Amino acid sequence: MAKKRILSGMRPTGNLHLGNLHGALKNWIELQNSGDYECFYFIADWHALTSEYNNTDMIREYILNMSIDWLSVGLDQEKSTLFIQSRIKEHAELFVILSMITPLPWLERNPTYKEMKEELSGKDLSTFGFLGYPVLQAADIIMYKAYGVPVGVDQLPHVELTREIARRFNFLYREIFPIPVPLLAEVPKLLGIDGRKMSKSYNNAIYISDRGDELRAKIEAMFTDPQRMRKKDPGRPELCNVFTFHQIYSPAEFVGEVSAECKRAGIGCTDCKRRLADRIIEGLRPIHERQDYFRKHIDEVKGIIEDGNVRAAGEAHVTMEEVRAAIKI
16 A cells, blocks of 8 residues: 655755754654655755745754754654755746645635734735745645644644645646645644744744753753742742653653652742753754764765755656646647
8 A cells, every 4th residue: 555645844044953853853754754644745846945045144044944944853854755845846837836726715714824013023925925835835735735734733724724725626626736735733832932932933933953051051941830939939830841851851750840849849840941951952952963974974974965956856756747738738
C-alpha cells in the first residue's frame, strides 16, 4: 500500500526557537519516523518575502541555518524530502494559475491575515503578496498532491482555504488534486520569556542554538506566576511558563516534586529556573553536537538539500504537466 504524503514548510525569517521545535518539528519527526507517511518538508523562502520584502540580506543565511537545524533535530533525508521552495519554479507557475480562480473575498476574510497584520504592525504589509500568500501556500500543498498537512490550530483556516481552492480547480477543469486534510497534533503552548507568544518579532525567543550563559540568562529572565511576588508566596505551577518547560525537559518524578514544592512555597522561582536551565542545556546537548558537526560540513548540508530539490522538482514537473493539459495551455 502506498504511503500517504505529508507536506509542510517553514519561513526562513530568523533562527528557529523552542516553540518551532516543540510546536512543529517534533511532530514532523514523529510523522517521518512512523513509517506511514511520505514526508515533504520545505523551506518557504518566497513566503519570507511577504513580510521581509525590504530586508532580504539575511534570507540566504537563514536558509542555511534552518537546513542545519532541521538535520540537527532529527529530520532525515533518507526518510523525508527536504527542499527549498524557490528552487522549484513550478510553485510560482501554479500560484499564478490558482490566483486566477481564487475569489478575492476568500482572502479578505482569512482570520490569519488580520492577526498577522496586527502582530507585524511595524511593517507595511499592504501588498498583494501578503494578501495572496494563502494562494501560494495552496500551490505548495497541492503541487505534491498531499494527503495531509501537519498544522497547529491557528493554521486551520489556511488548510481550509487550500481545500476550497483545490475543489474549485477540480470543478472548473479536471479532478487532479486530492483534497488535503489538516493533521492536528497536541503541542505544548510555549510562551516567550516575557509571557507573550514566543516569536522572533517579539525578541522573546529561546533559540535552538542558544547555549551556556546566553541560554541561562534568558531562562533567568522568564516570567513566572504573576501573583508570586516573594519566595514565601505559594505558587500556581499550572499558570507558570517555567513549569511548562519543566514538563517537557525534566523527568516526571522531578516535575511532580517541583509542582508540590511550588504550591507550598518550598522552592523559589530563581532556584526553579536554575534547575530548568540545567535540564534544557542537557536536553539540547545532542542537537548542539549535531549543529557543530553540520557547521563543519556545510557542503554535506547543501548536498542533502540539493538532493531534495531534485526529488521535489521531479514531482512538481509531473503535476504541472497535468495542470497545463487540464487548462489547455
